[in-house]
Amino acid sequence: MKNHSMKRVLRFGGAVAFLGFASTVSAIEGPQVIKENCLLCHSETGKAEAPFSRISQQRKTPEGWQMTINRMKSQRGLKLKPEDERVLIKYLADTQGLAPSETADLRYVLEREPNVIEADIPEHVAGTCTGCHSSARSGLQRRTADEWEKLVHFHMGQVPSIEYLAGHRDRPWFQIAVNETSVKLGEGYPLVTKAWDDWKAAPKAMLNGDWVMSGYMPDKGEFSASVSVMPNKKDEYILLLNGHYADGSKLSGSGSAKVFAGYEWRGAVVIDGRKMRQVFAASEDGKTMTGRMFLKNDDVIGGAIVAKKATKAPVVVAVSPTYIKQGSTQVLKITGANLSEKISLGKGIKVVGVEKKTPDYMLVKVTASAKAAVGNRTLTVGSTATDSAVVVYDSVARVDITPSDSIARIGGNGGPVAKQKSIYRAIGFAAGSDGKPGTEDDIKLGYMPATWSLKPFDAVAEEEHDLKYAGKINSQGIFTPGDAGLNPERKMSTNNVGNLTVVGTVTEGGAAVAGEAHLLVTVQDYVKELIQ
Amino acid sequence: MNFKQMISPAKRLGAVMTGLVLLGTGLSAQAATDEYLLTVTRPNQLHVIDTKTDKLLRSCDVPGIFGNGGIAASPDGKIAYVMTNKWEDVYGFNINDCKIVFSMKQSSKGVQVKSMISMTVSADGKELYTVQNPVKLHKDHFETLQPRLAVYKTADGMNAKPVRTYPVDRRITKLGFIEKTGEVILGGADVKAIDPTNGKIRTLAKLQNWDRSPEGWVPPDAFAMHTLGEHIGEYIMPYFTIKWNGAPGDMEKAEFLWGMTKVDTKTGEVTSGEVLPFEFIVFNWLTDPNDEDIVYGSFNQLSKHNIKEGKTLAVQPMPHTYYNINMLQDGSKIYVGGTSSDISVHDPKTLKKIGSIQLSGDMSTSDLRIAKVQR
Numbered sequence: 001m002k003n004h005s006m007k008r009v010l011r012f013g014g015a016v017a018f019l020g021f022a023s024t025v026s027a028i029e030g031p032q033v034i035k036e037n038c039l040l041c042h043s044e045t046g047k048a049e050a051p052f053s054r055i056s057q058q059r060k061t062p063e064g065w066q067m068t069i070n071r072m073k074s075q076r077g078l079k080l081k082p083e084d085e086r087v088l089i090k091y092l093a094d095t096q097g098l099a100p101s102e103t104a105d106l107r108y109v110l111e112r113e114p115n116v117i118e119a120d121i122p123e124h125v126a127g128t129c130t131g132c133h134s135s136a137r138s139g140l141q142r143r144t145a146d147e148w149e150k151l152v153h154f155h156m157g158q159v160p161s162i163e164y165l166a167g168h169r170d171r172p173w174f175q176i177a178v179n180e181t182s183v184k185l186g187e188g189y190p191l192v193t194k195a196w197d198d199w200k201a202a203p204k205a206m207l208n209g210d211w212v213m214s215g216y217m218p219d220k221g222e223f224s225a226s227v228s229v230m231p232n233k234k235d236e237y238i239l240l241l242n243g244h245y246a247d248g249s250k251l252s253g254s255g256s257a258k259v260f261a262g263y264e265w266r267g268a269v270v271i272d273g274r275k276m277r278q279v280f281a282a283s284e285d286g287k288t289m290t291g292r293m294f295l296k297n298d299d300v301i302g303g304a305i306v307a308k309k310a311t312k313a314p315v316v317v318a319v320s321p322t323y324i325k326q327g328s329t330q331v332l333k334i335t336g337a338n339l340s341e342k343i344s345l346g347k348g349i350k351v352v353g354v355e356k357k358t359p360d361y362m363l364v365k366v367t368a369s370a371k372a373a374v375g376n377r378t379l380t381v382g383s384t385a386t387d388s389a390v391v392v393y394d395s396v397a398r399v400d401i402t403p404s405d406s407i408a409r410i411g412g413n414g415g416p417v418a419k420q421k422s423i424y425r426a427i428g429f430a431a432g433s434d435g436k437p438g439t440e441d442d443i444k445l446g447y448m449p450a451t452w453s454l455k456p457f458d459a460v461a462e463e464e465h466d467l468k469y470a471g472k473i474n475s476q477g478i479f480t481p482g483d484a485g486l487n488p489e490r491k492m493s494t495n496n497v498g499n500l501t502v503v504g505t506v507t508e509g510g511a512a513v514a515g516e517a518h519l520l521v522t523v524q525d526y527v528k529e530l531i532q
Numbered sequence: 533m534n535f536k537q538m539i540s541p542a543k544r545l546g547a548v549m550t551g552l553v554l555l556g557t558g559l560s561a562q563a564a565t566d567e568y569l570l571t572v573t574r575p576n577q578l579h580v581i582d583t584k585t586d587k588l589l590r591s592c593d594v595p596g597i598f599g600n601g602g603i604a605a606s607p608d609g610k611i612a613y614v615m616t617n618k619w620e621d622v623y624g625f626n627i628n629d630c631k632i633v634f635s636m637k638q639s640s641k642g643v644q645v646k647s648m649i650s651m652t653v654s655a656d657g658k659e660l661y662t663v664q665n666p667v668k669l670h671k672d673h674f675e676t677l678q679p680r681l682a683v684y685k686t687a688d689g690m691n692a693k694p695v696r697t698y699p700v701d702r703r704i705t706k707l708g709f710i711e712k713t714g715e716v717i718l719g720g721a722d723v724k725a726i727d728p729t730n731g732k733i734r735t736l737a738k739l740q741n742w743d744r745s746p747e748g749w750v751p752p753d754a755f756a757m758h759t760l761g762e763h764i765g766e767y768i769m770p771y772f773t774i775k776w777n778g779a780p781g782d783m784e785k786a787e788f789l790w791g792m793t794k795v796d797t798k799t800g801e802v803t804s805g806e807v808l809p810f811e812f813i814v815f816n817w818l819t820d821p822n823d824e825d826i827v828y829g830s831f832n833q834l835s836k837h838n839i840k841e842g843k844t845l846a847v848q849p850m851p852h853t854y855y856n857i858n859m860l861q862d863g864s865k866i867y868v869g870g871t872s873s874d875i876s877v878h879d880p881k882t883l884k885k886i887g888s889i890q891l892s893g894d895m896s897t898s899d900l901r902i903a904k905v906q907r
Binding site for chain 2: 156157493
């Protein structure tokens with residue numbers, strides 16, 4: 001198996017092969033790195049279960065540990081060899097990481113998904129922590145009660161103005177943070193949990209093998225790919241991607257990945273000349289990976305990924321589009337592996353035939369009768385059934401734009417911070433049985449092609465000519481903000497900020513249905529962190 | 533520390549002013565007072581401006597990294613105490629020659645001490661007060677300690693150490709001094725006064741802990757980066773609040789209001805209450821010396837209001853943000869500064885711009901203070 005993999009690597013490209021083979025097994029172990037580098041300030045506790053002060057009392061994601069080490073280097077004088085740093089992060093994320101269930105709801109912040117409006121923010125975190133951090137930032141840490149308290153004191157020393165900030169100074173922020181918030185964080189996010197104990201003890205699946213992936217890139221659209229994942233050294237893989245973009249053009253790429261805590265997949269790949277990052281979570285059985293892939297240097301440009309391990313039976317990862325209009329003929333792209341041509345979508349939908357078949361997808365022409373029942377359909381491909389794979393609908397009655405509320409940031413123009421774009425997609429809905437859009441029984445159809453435009457959000461934006469200065473949106477729903485810096489053409493020479501409405505219009509049979517989203521174009525973010 | 537070489541007319545003027553300052557004793561009438569505008573710019577210089585000519589007299593290099601640009605002038609106007617080094621150290625400058633006559637460092641080994649612009653001087657000029665926010669730096673963790681009022685003797689000169697300290701509340705910003713009672717005003721969540729001889733604290737005005745129902749009012753956001761009102765002996769702590777005329781959260785019926793706690797720094801008399809509807813952000817306010825009902829405010833605009841009638845009288849749009857505002861004690865000129873590198877001079881009657889003073893760097897959050905020197 002290994003030899004076979006190596007041959008394939010060599011065949012597919014020297015650079016990747018070099019990346020894979022160049023790394024040698026490090027002789028040094030995590031605890032040794034701590035002993036040699038950290039004990040000037042940290043102390044050994046003498047307790048086997050928590051040997052180092054301030055270190056052994058916390059659990060974090062790989063990004064969380066990376067940030068801690070970055071801070072120790074920039075603020076506390078830590079000097080660490082790059083290879084020792086890699087060993088330390090791997091050791092800490094593996095032995096003091098988070099269980100899959102502990103990260104499941106908060107992965108967006110690891111995936112660097114832009115414009116997430118967080119839900120279910122704990123009351124004690126809102127207002128105390130969320131003025132500066134995402135709620136996920138604390139939600140992705142586990143500490144002892146004493147450690148949470150020390151974290152509050154750390155903030156007071158590190159950011160002395162913290163209790164004077166707007167939104168903090170109208171209450172006794174420090175007293176609340178140290179006496180109430182830290183206690184509740186200790187209760188909600190304790191160091192010791194059954195989830196982590198169970199996960200640590202559970203066998204971890206190897207992730208090598210053949211996978212099929214479906215994803216989205218804002219500037220390329222939906223894509224599909226076969227992914228060969230080959231083992232390198234422990235918890236490290238080499239991967240090769242071969243697939244197709246939405247227009248049928250070929251996609252190819254390669255790279256490497258490291259897995260932390262048995263499921264946290266972090267990949268670095270080059271796809272068609274573009275450097276990209278993968279932040280995925282493997283399912284506990286090791287058969288599915290979900291997450292986000294984005295451009296290394298422009299992390300807004302990315303999209304959700306689903307990958308499934310290929311099996312002898314057909315594997316279906318995605319269907320696009322996810323809707324069929326009554327009385328219409330439609331070509332569906334079914335992304336998957338080992339796909340059978342025995343396809344069914346239930347009563348009222350006739351499978352006309354398979355138009356194209358590749359290792360990663362097939363195109364299937366289907367016709368829905370005018371009387372086909374409105375609602376979700378199960379797709380059967382050979383022996384594999386996928387529930388709610390497509391929906392039959394009568395007409396598009398409503399369009400929502402996602403994200404509904406968003407920000408982009410001016411940048412570039414010779415300044416140190418690049419522009420932060422924002423991206424939009426249109427989601428169509430049918431009216432449902434009551435015939436009225438905007439009600440609970442609306443039927444979600446999925447992403448639809450749309451045309452994009454901008455308008456001023458309000459009268460002030462109109463008066464300030466925000467539309468002229470704040471940026472442009474292209475046909476793919478990608479908004480690029482204006483240049484950074486003062487603009488003498490504007491009132492008070494202000495920079496190219498603005499308050500806009502993004503309009504996405506879906507046209508179907510001559511009828512246009514539009515949806516709107518709010519876009520605030522604001523100033524640069526000078527403190528961009530791995531976990532915002 | 534060093535006399536900054538300025539263009540020659542300003543230098544000559546500086547020499548003249550120095551002569552006048554050395555002469556001046558015994559005259560108490562307003563006309564016998566020279567007023568100097570003081571501010572700090574990046575990278576870290578104290579600037580002394582003659583308000584007669586609106587020309588820069590001299591610039592003094594301030595040791596350390598730029599802090600918040602906080603300034604307190606001695607009552608005789610001769611010494612400017614400047615907070616520097618990231619809100620930690622204070623240097624006292626003779627404004628006539630930039631000579632440093634006082635210094636103190638608040639942090640010590642193992643304890644980081646910051647002052648959030650909290651600094652004032654006693655009416656006799658003998659004591660300097662800061663509110664210190666200490667954090668103990670242990671080997672592998674921090675420990676937040678109780679804030680304290682620190683009392684320094686200005687006569688102690690260089691490397692002065694506090695002669696007394698007393699515990700105070702957290703979140704204190706600007707300080708003032710009440711001449712009659714000898715107390716230091718502590719502007720924080722509430723406005724309080726502390727007796728710097730024994731640490732006894734009394735409340736002058738409850739703000740965040742006021743006795744109003746949360747059903748009817750949002751507890752005020754009381755905050756001020758800059759000390760203002762020395763032109764007439766006044767200390768203003770502005771605040772913002774919301775009055776719920778309907779259910780709490782019903783913005784349609786809500787009133788957004790500016791309030792002010794004012795302390796007469798001669799007598800200690802306090803007035804506190806809502807004065808104006810909130811129309812736009814104002815960073816700093818000050819009272820017209822000739823009409824206590826008239827206040828001026830600065831931020832993205834210079835504005836004039838009648839607080840007795842709750843009316844905005846005039847608004848002058850500004851070319852950029854100015855955090856700070858001050859004026860002469862005879863009410864003849866308004867100075868708007870802070871943020872950028874120019875001080876804008878305005879006529880209080882019309883708010884029209886009548887002059888400008890260009891500085892060598894940005895003022896950022898710095899104070900804009902007036903030193904009054906008796907001739």
